[in-house]
Amino acid sequence: xxxxxxxxxxxxxxxxxxxxxxxxxxxxxxxxxxxxxxxxxxxxxxxxxxxxxxxxxxxxxxxxxxxxxxxxxxxxxxxxxxxxxxxxxxxxxxxxxxxxxxxxxxxxxxxxx
Amino acid sequence: xxxxxxxxxxxxxxxxxxxxxxxxxxxxxxxxxxxxxxxxxxxxxxxxxxxxxxxxxxxxxxxxxxxxxxxxxxxxxxxxxxxxxxxxxxxxxxxxxxxxxxxxxxxxxxxx
Numbered sequence: 001x002x003x004x005x006x007x008x009x010x011x012x013x014x015x016x017x018x019x020x021x022x023x024x025x026x027x028x029x030x031x032x033x034x035x036x037x038x039x040x041x042x043x044x045x046x047x048x049x050x051x052x053x054x055x056x057x058x059x060x061x062x063x064x065x066x067x068x069x070x071x072x073x074x075x076x077x078x079x080x081x082x083x084x085x086x087x088x089x090x091x092x093x094x095x096x097x098x099x100x101x102x103x104x105x106x107x108x109x110x111x112x113x
Numbered sequence: 114x115x116x117x118x119x120x121x122x123x124x125x126x127x128x129x130x131x132x133x134x135x136x137x138x139x140x141x142x143x144x145x146x147x148x149x150x151x152x153x154x155x156x157x158x159x160x161x162x163x164x165x166x167x168x169x170x171x172x173x174x175x176x177x178x179x180x181x182x183x184x185x186x187x188x189x190x191x192x193x194x195x196x197x198x199x200x201x202x203x204x205x206x207x208x209x210x211x212x213x214x215x216x217x218x219x220x221x222x223x224x225x
Contacts, residue, residue, distance in 0.1 A: 034213050043117075043203055043216035044156075051211060090156065098169050099210045100146055103156040 002027040002093045004074075006104035014112045019063075019078040021107045023091030026072065032094040033074045034101065035065055039087045047089075050074060061085070086111045115140070117217035119204050125223045126194050134189040134220045138206030144168075145187040146207070146214060147179065151200035159202075162187055194224045 007022040025031050030052050036044040048059025055067045065076045076089060091104040118137045126132050138145050147159040158171035162181035170177075176192040185206075191198055201221050205214035 032211050036216075041218075041221075043218045044205075044214075046213045046215070049213050094210055098161075099144070099163075100158045100161050100169060100171075101210065101214060102158070103148075105155040 002029075002031060002095050003102055004033070004091045004093045004104040006089075006091050006107050008107055009105065010108050010110065012110040012112055013081045015083060016080050019076070019081045019085065019109065021076040021089050021091075021109065023065075023074045023076065023104060024072050025074060025091075025093050027093060027096070029096050033065075033067065034092040034094075035059065035063070035074075035076050036090045036092060036103075037061075037087050038090065038106075044090060047076070081109075081111045083111050083113065085109060117204055117206050117215050119202075119217035119220050121220060122218070123221045123223070125225060128194055128196060128224055130194050132191045132194060132198075132222055134191075134202050134204075134222070135186065136188070136204030136206075136217060137186045138204075139215055142206035142208050142215070143185055144207050144210065145181055145185065146205045147187070147189050148203045148205070149173075149200045150203055150219070151197070154200075156203070160189065191222070196224050198222060199224045 003026045033050040035047040038044045048057045050067045058064045092101040144163040148156045161169040179189040181187045201219045203219045205216045207214045
């Protein structure tokens with residue numbers, strides 16, 4: 001069965017610093033992986049997706065993620081954090097044969113001015 | 114293009130009552146998914162509808178049910194409400210889940 005694990009429920013970075021949010025997946029088949037962002041009192045917005053094309057995926061708002069099969073990871077990065085990046089971030093994997101997405105428990109990103 | 118719309122935005126119900134939540138998918142999307150986001154529990158998959166049929170459900174009791182209409186809109190019904198049902202209920206739609214979902218802004222259900 002497919003699943004994802006997000007390491008760190010809270011991450012704090014200074015404005016302008018590197019953002020690194022960690023996600024490890026478990027899948028017996030090539031996975032479809034996603035990162036979503038949720039701002040307070042809103043739904044989730046798709047940041048980027050990996051669908052077995054390029055291993056380095058670029059998304060919106062300057063975020064990118066690299067699929068590393070050897071490490072079963074799909075970490076989200078951004079070179080320079082902005083105050084507007086403060087939100088909750090969810091990693092997700094498509095569940096093979098069931099069509100729904102399985103979401104990680106989320107990482108709340110705080111950006112310190 | 115209109116996004117996924119959910120109504121109402123907020124809903125307050127008394128324990129034991131029934132709640133009905135509604136979702137309109139993006140035009141052309143035939144699949145609708147419902148998720149519950151309760152405090153501290155992350156997103157829990159509830160139901161998946163496609164072409165008017167329930168295709169899959171998560172680990173929730175039968176008092177959570179729903180349907181999808183011919184125009185692909187959907188409603189989620191929660192019967193015999195319990196305090197623990199208080200949560201943000203998110204609806205999403207897709208053409209193909211391999212490429213992700215588009216989420217609505219959610220319905221905040223409060224059971225008192």
